[in-house]
Amino acid sequence: MPNENGLTHEEVLQQLHAGIDMPLEIYEEIIEKYESISNWLDRPDSSISQFDPMVAPQGSVRLGTANRPIAENDEYDVDLICRLNASKYDFTQKSLKEAVGREIIAYASRNGMKKQPENKRRCWTLEYTNARNFHVDVLPCIPDVESYRARLKEAGHAQIADNARVAQQAVAITDDTHERYAVISDDWPSSNPLGYAEWFKEQMAECVAAEKRALFEATRLYDHVEDIPDYKVKTTLQKAVQLLKRHRDSVFGDDPEHKPISIIVTTLAARAYNNETTLVEAISNILERFDEALEEINGVVWVVNPVNPEENFADKWEEIPEKAAAFRKWLKAARHDFGRYLNMLPPHEVPESLRARLGTTLVEKVMDSLRDRAPKVAAPAFITSQNTERAQVMVERVRERGTGSAPWLNLLNLRE
Amino acid sequence: MLDFAEFERALAFRQPKLRLRQTGEILVAKGEFVLSDGASLEGRLDAFDIEMLVATSYPEVEPLVREVGGRIPYHPDWHMYANGRCCTCIWEEWCATSADTSFKAFCEGPLRNFFLSQHVFEKTGEWPFGERAHGAAGYLQAAANFLGLDEDDTHADRYLQAVAAQSLKGHWDCPCGSGRRLRDCHYAHFVSLRERVDRNQAIHLLTRLLELRRQERVNFRKPPR
Ligand SMILES: [Zn+2]
Numbered sequence: 001m002p003n004e005n006g007l008t009h010e011e012v013l014q015q016l017h018a019g020i021d022m023p024l025e026i027y028e029e030i031i032e033k034y035e036s037i038s039n040w041l042d043r044p045d046s047s048i049s050q051f052d053p054m055v056a057p058q059g060s061v062r063l064g065t066a067n068r069p070i071a072e073n074d075e076y077d078v079d080l081i082c083r084l085n086a087s088k089y090d091f092t093q094k095s096l097k098e099a100v101g102r103e104i105i106a107y108a109s110r111n112g113m114k115k116q117p118e119n120k121r122r123c124w125t126l127e128y129t130n131a132r133n134f135h136v137d138v139l140p141c142i143p144d145v146e147s148y149r150a151r152l153k154e155a156g157h158a159q160i161a162d163n164a165r166v167a168q169q170a171v172a173i174t175d176d177t178h179e180r181y182a183v184i185s186d187d188w189p190s191s192n193p194l195g196y197a198e199w200f201k202e203q204m205a206e207c208v209a210a211e212k213r214a215l216f217e218a219t220r221l222y223d224h225v226e227d228i229p230d231y232k233v234k235t236t237l238q239k240a241v242q243l244l245k246r247h248r249d250s251v252f253g254d255d256p257e258h259k260p261i262s263i264i265v266t267t268l269a270a271r272a273y274n275n276e277t278t279l280v281e282a283i284s285n286i287l288e289r290f291d292e293a294l295e296e297i298n299g300v301v302w303v304v305n306p307v308n309p310e311e312n313f314a315d316k317w318e319e320i321p322e323k324a325a326a327f328r329k330w331l332k333a334a335r336h337d338f339g340r341y342l343n344m345l346p347p348h349e350v351p352e353s354l355r356a357r358l359g360t361t362l363v364e365k366v367m368d369s370l371r372d373r374a375p376k377v378a379a380p381a382f383i384t385s386q387n388t389e390r391a392q393v394m395v396e397r398v399r400e401r402g403t404g405s406a407p408w409l410n411l412l413n414l415r416e
Numbered sequence: 417m418l419d420f421a422e423f424e425r426a427l428a429f430r431q432p433k434l435r436l437r438q439t440g441e442i443l444v445a446k447g448e449f450v451l452s453d454g455a456s457l458e459g460r461l462d463a464f465d466i467e468m469l470v471a472t473s474y475p476e477v478e479p480l481v482r483e484v485g486g487r488i489p490y491h492p493d494w495h496m497y498a499n500g501r502c503c504t505c506i507w508e509e510w511c512a513t514s515a516d517t518s519f520k521a522f523c524e525g526p527l528r529n530f531f532l533s534q535h536v537f538e539k540t541g542e543w544p545f546g547e548r549a550h551g552a553a554g555y556l557q558a559a560a561n562f563l564g565l566d567e568d569d570t571h572a573d574r575y576l577q578a579v580a581a582q583s584l585k586g587h588w589d590c591p592c593g594s595g596r597r598l599r600d601c602h603y604a605h606f607v608s609l610r611e612r613v614d615r616n617q618a619i620h621l622l623t624r625l626l627e628l629r630r631q632e633r634v635n636f637r638k639p640p641r
Contacts, residue, residue: 009455339432395544404545407495411551
């Protein structure tokens with residue numbers, strides 16, 4: 001029998017994913033870090049404690065799509081938001097940025113951090129250089145629910161405006177290049193990173209529920225399924241996004257300037273995802289349909305922000321065509337590399353191109369750990385004896401789908 | 417209409433050994449066509465060297481598929497023309513009877529079926545999804561299939577006429593060949609048949625069938641003594 005020890009592509013992909021996934025203890029370390037910042041901002045003599053500051057992860061850490069860095073010593077990138085319960089009359093963008101900054105600087109010196117926090121265009125950056133290196137961006141912001149709703153409704157997106165879980169997370173952020181940065185104004189840049197995370201979660205809600213139920217039943221660590229934090233479970237969509245991001249990082253390893261940004265990869269993958277329960281099916285479907293959600297509006301390519309359809313995640317592509325070209329180049333490579341493995345080769349034969357993209361060391365480690373599962377008989381010996389049976393199975397599947405078709409011959413074309 | 421992005425969506429992942437490009441209005445795929453059933457424990461089943469030309473006006477024009485590896489005999493019995501062109505299916509039949517006529521559906525349907533059939537035929541001498549008779553006779557079988565008749569029903573052309581007609585007339589001879597008037601025979605049957613199948617498709621198939629017959633008569637009549 002071929003493969004009686006049952007090694008499958010699914011198992012290999014799952015193992016490869018486990019090898020690139022950000023480990024749980026890192027999640028826990030990040031939670032410690034932002035809770036510590038949160039406690040500092042909220043302490044009685046904090047200059048902003050009256051605004052009830054809330055610090056929470058956003059971006060890939062929140063989405064559960066963060067990978068380990070490629071090199072062992074590289075830093076982990078963490079994006080946090082710091083939301084003050086204040087209004088556009090309490091602060092200018094500048095005074096909000098500075099109010100949060102003062103406390104962040106105090107926090108850094110209090111904790112003996114070697115590098116002073118850096119004042120970036122929209123955020124403050126903290127560098128942790130301990131046992132592990134973390135690069136943490138803190139985004140100061142204030143709630144912006146009403147104007148977010150109004151703007152969306154005006155633009156004809158009532159459905160998103162009425163989605164409370166998404167809309168309630170809308171915020172106004174600061175930008176030191178904004179023309180009204182230093183004056184009291186209604187006109188702030190808006191954003192909704194936590195609303196986006198809610199949208200992303202909705203795209204895989206079935207799978208999240210199933211994974212949580214499975215964990216609940218398997219561990220008895222929790223009294224209720226609802227007590228399980230999101231980061232404890234991982235869906236096939238999240239895993240697929242992580243594998244694709246790693247592939248992308250490696251394709252653009254030497255030349256990251258035009259690398260497709262993560263929010264584009266994540267959005268397109270989530271759009272294509274169709275509740276596949278296996279990683280093989282999810283990656284296959286996502287790669288096939290990946291660019292289906294690209295829209296062309298008046299000759300401009302759009303990757304619509306699902307929680308703000310007026311925003312184009314690919315807004316730089318028009319001005320910098322190299323970015324669009326880089327996206328195409330990467331998609332082609334990803335389809336080829338994963339496609340070759342999943343459609344042409346047996347599970348124990350990860351092709352060279354995919355090995356290189358996901359990390360040769362990692363792939364070798366995984367294949368080593370699965371070595372005893374690879375078939376012991378040399379492949380060609382059984383393949384010939386099994387082929388007729390395999391073809392028959394493929395024929396049966398076509399018949400079941402009712403998509404059989406019979407060849408013909410047009411006699412008139414014989415004279416071609 | 418078919419653009420390059422959709423062409424790639426249908427082929428780039430499932431057929432990693434095909435090189436895809438566009439030349440004007442023509443989309444070209446060249447290389448190895450892999451016969452596979454997805455992530456299989458044994459990898460691919462077989463592969464054929466092909467060249468496929470697809471017009472951007474798809475599905476208006478049938479894709480042109482050639483086997484260029486010499487793996488299949490270029491002989492009518494293999495449904496191959498002398499220039500290596502493959503007759504994957506009766507295009508109008510597939511278009512009229514498939515729920516999905518997208519290019520991806522063509523790739524996973526007639527295109528894949530053709531090479532899977534060749535693989536099986538080579539091993540067993542049988543066509544797993546059947547084969548159409550050559551020429552107009554095969555087209556008649558296709559018409560029967562379209563109408564839901566037995567595929568060897570030689571009255572399919574008359575049935576097709578009754579479906580394609582603007583309205584049914586009771587005084588017609590019944591297409592079933594009983595010799596009775598339609599109103600005294602299969603009238604109700606044809607009323608419901610006309611509700612089930614698309615009349616425009618029927619007209620299209622009938623036109624093509626009659627055209628094929630006419631051309632075959634012209635081309636293959638016995639040479640004058
Ligand atoms: Zn009758």
